[in-house]
Amino acid sequence: MKDLARVNNPYNEGKVIDACSIFGVMDTSGKRFDGSKITTAIGNMHLRGNGLGGGLAAYGIYPEYEDCYAFHIMFLSSKGRQETEAFLKDHFYVVYAEEIPVRQLPEIINPPVVWRYFLRVGAEKSSEENETDFVVDKVMTINTRLSDSYVFSSGKNMGVFKGVGYPETISRYFRLEEYEGYLWTAHGRFPTNTHAWWGGAHPFSILDWTVVHNGEISSYGINSRYLEQFGYNCTMQTDTEVIAYGVDLLVRRHGLPVETAARVFAPPFWDDIERSPGGRKELFMALRQVYSSMMLNGPFTIIIAHEGEMIGLTDRVRLRPLIVGVRGSELYLSSEEASIRLICPDLEASWIPMGGEPIIARLGEKPVVKKKSVCPGGVMKSA
Amino acid sequence: MESKVSENIRINAANIAHKELNSMVKQAVMRGVKRIELFNVHGQRYIGTDIFEPVEITIEGTPGNDLGAFMNGQRLLVYGNAQDGSGNTMNGGEIIIHGHAGDITGLAVRGGQILVRDDVGYRAGIHMKEYKEKKPVFIVGGTAQDFAGEYMAGGVMVLLGLNLEPGSKHNSRYIGTGMHGGIIYIRGDFEDYQLGKEVGVAELDEADIKQLSGLVNIYTGHFGGDATSILNGKFKKLYPRSLRPYGRLYAY
Numbered sequence: 277m278k279d280l281a282r283v284n285n286p287y288n289e290g291k292v293i294d295a296c297s298i299f300g301v302m303d304t305s306g307k308r309f310d311g312s313k314i315t316t317a318i319g320n321m322h323l324r325g326n327g328l329g330g331g332l333a334a335y336g337i338y339p340e341y342e343d344c345y346a347f348h349i350m351f352l353s354s355k356g357r358q359e360t361e362a363f364l365k366d367h368f369y370v371v372y373a374e375e376i377p378v379r380q381l382p383e384i385i386n387p388p389v390v391w392r393y394f395l396r397v398g399a400e401k402s403s404e405e406n407e408t409d410f411v412v413d414k415v416m417t418i419n420t421r422l423s424d425s426y427v428f429s430s431g432k433n434m435g436v437f438k439g440v441g442y443p444e445t446i447s448r449y450f451r452l453e454e455y456e457g458y459l460w461t462a463h464g465r466f467p468t469n470t471h472a473w474w475g476g477a478h479p480f481s482i483l484d485w486t487v488v489h490n491g492e493i494s495s496y497g498i499n500s501r502y503l504e505q506f507g508y509n510c511t512m513q514t515d516t517e518v519i520a521y522g523v524d525l526l527v528r529r530h531g532l533p534v535e536t537a538a539r540v541f542a543p544p545f546w547d548d549i550e551r552s553p554g555g556r557k558e559l560f561m562a563l564r565q566v567y568s569s570m571m572l573n574g575p576f577t578i579i580i581a582h583e584g585e586m587i588g589l590t591d592r593v594r595l596r597p598l599i600v601g602v603r604g605s606e607l608y609l610s611s612e613e614a615s616i617r618l619i620c621p622d623l624e625a626s627w628i629p630m631g632g633e634p635i636i637a638r639l640g641e642k643p644v645v646k647k648k649s650v651c652p653g654g655v656m657k658s659a
Numbered sequence: 660m661e662s663k664v665s666e667n668i669r670i671n672a673a674n675i676a677h678k679e680l681n682s683m684v685k686q687a688v689m690r691g692v693k694r695i696e697l698f699n700v701h702g703q704r705y706i707g708t709d710i711f712e713p714v715e716i717t718i719e720g721t722p723g724n725d726l727g728a729f730m731n732g733q734r735l736l737v738y739g740n741a742q743d744g745s746g747n748t749m750n751g752g753e754i755i756i757h758g759h760a761g762d763i764t765g766l767a768v769r770g771g772q773i774l775v776r777d778d779v780g781y782r783a784g785i786h787m788k789e790y791k792e793k794k795p796v797f798i799v800g801g802t803a804q805d806f807a808g809e810y811m812a813g814g815v816m817v818l819l820g821l822n823l824e825p826g827s828k829h830n831s832r833y834i835g836t837g838m839h840g841g842i843i844y845i846r847g848d849f850e851d852y853q854l855g856k857e858v859g860v861a862e863l864d865e866a867d868i869k870q871l872s873g874l875v876n877i878y879t880g881h882f883g884g885d886a887t888s889i890l891n892g893k894f895k896k897l898y899p900r901s902l903r904p905y906g907r908l909y910a911y
Contacts, residue, residue: 593781597742617739628761628804
């Protein structure tokens with residue numbers, strides 16, 4: 277693991293005890309919208325974070341390069357950039373590269389240089405090798421072996437933007453009102469166990485998978501050792517990283533449906549399994565046995581996203597909040613209901629899902645309303 | 660000539676941070692205002708906290724976490740859904756929510772009334788308590804998620820189950836886990852495994868029916884509905900089997 281001691285925390289690790297905030301919005305019709313709405317929503321939960329990490333993920337933002345892997349890479353030195361660019365040219369066709377445009381803000385202190393590269397897999401890849409495995413392997417190589425370089429986004433037609441600051445500040449810094457996507461997630465951080473640095477902010481990502489998380493994964497050690505056996509190396513020093521690699525392993529490589537992967541992360545209790553009807557009992561038992569090392573222990577609410585899909589999930593006893601809102605083709609997930617209603621005053625329905633029950637939005641499928649709320653809710657007209 | 664203080668004011672909460680909003684409310688109360696209407700509320704926390712006059716605050720929108728925390732004798736009317744932790748350690752007063760409420764609603768409540776028209780989230784009424792004449796009441800029109808009445812030490816909780824589909828049961832697991840005081844009245848079906856180990860189940864006696872009838876009438880008084888037909892539903896009383904379940908846990 278690289279030495280991060282010299283990455284200073286400009287906020288001096290000041291802890292204001294609170295919680296993280298997470299937010300997700302998807303238009304399942306595929307209609308794209310800019311980043312200003314979600315910035316307002318996550319900004320309304322300012323109090324939950326403490327400015328030591330913020331970030332957003334957006335899907336559908338690079339249609340002009342939709343066939344290319346879009347790498348977002350942060351460099352902590354120019355030597356790192358030279359090494360990494362040489363490495364990229366060896367293994368990929370670099371279709372286009374540029375520094376990600378930012379807006380200089382006084383709140384953003386000592387940011388790393390962040391570039392994006394639109395890449396096609398090069399001729400070096402052998403024909404029997406899976407293309408996505410090849411890309412994951414190269415991301416891991418850059419993050420573990422090359423100097424001062426961290427790939428924090430590596431999917432097609434999507435991107436992660438994150439750093440040390442409040443999420444609404446990070447959004448302004450990366451000019452996210454200039455991007456349009458059909459699915460956005462956001463995170464405001466209150467770091468619990470590790471120090472704040474740019475790579476440690478959420479979302480965590482591999483390929484087009486992203487995860488934002490409120491809580492604490494106490495099984496991080498066992499999860500990360502398990503993932504190492506499959507070639508995933510945790511380098512970002514935040515527990516949430518294991519969820520991004522875990523979902524990539526379970527869904528992309530092992531082919532589990534996301535509903536089933538959710539049962540791996542948050543398995544039913546043994547006595548609930550005992551009462552499960554039909555083949556579900558056998559399925560749940562098999563999942564607990566085969567994937568016991570991928571079970572997430574500790575309190576969590578997460579929003580997982582990848583191309584065409586957004587999934588909200590909490591731990592089995594729901595130690596962190598999650599609320600769902602629906603309007604037409606739009607599905608919202610949030611730590612707090614007020615944030616949803618602030619950007620969607622004419623919400624049709626809102627409800628609080630049960631712990632361990634995944635809430636899934638899919639491109640082309642109208643969101644299913646579980647419980648109709650006839651409540652007028654927090655209508656706010658523009659003041 | 661004495662200037663007359665207006666009894667009512669309306670405050671637009673749009674784009675106002677919680678500290679500022681709560682201090683506007685407090686200043687109005689100190690001027691002698693009796694009724695305050697807040698509109699465009701969007702997640703501001705601690706509304707109703709730190710007020711020492713018996714005022715009524717109407718909230719349109721979505722109030723933030725810890726609504727009415729430590730409140731002592733005020734009345735909050737919410738026209739919208741409430742978030743987490745409403746009525747945290749409330750000592751007296753009323754919180755009436757025309758919608759649903761989130762997790763840990765009514766945690767450690769010591770007195771007063773909380774009424775929620777629809778459902779509540781996880782751990783509703785966790786560690787409610789009572790002492791002498793201080794006896795909190797918590798009425799939920801819908802159902803609760805898991806751990807309702809966890810570690811309950813006193814007071815009365817009512818789950819009316821009004822929005823349960825015919826033939827369906829309450830969804831809550833671990834109801835009353837660690838319960839060692841107070842009473843839960845529950846209307847509608849549930850299985851024994853949904854209850855915590857410390858909970859006993861009984862039919863209602865005459866005193867229960869009298870108490871429950873009063874509580875249901877309070878509920879219908881605020882939210883409408885027919886108290887008689889609600890009271891005709893199938894009720895059970897949940898009570899703690901021991902007032903000191905773990906008294907000997909560490910004693911040999």
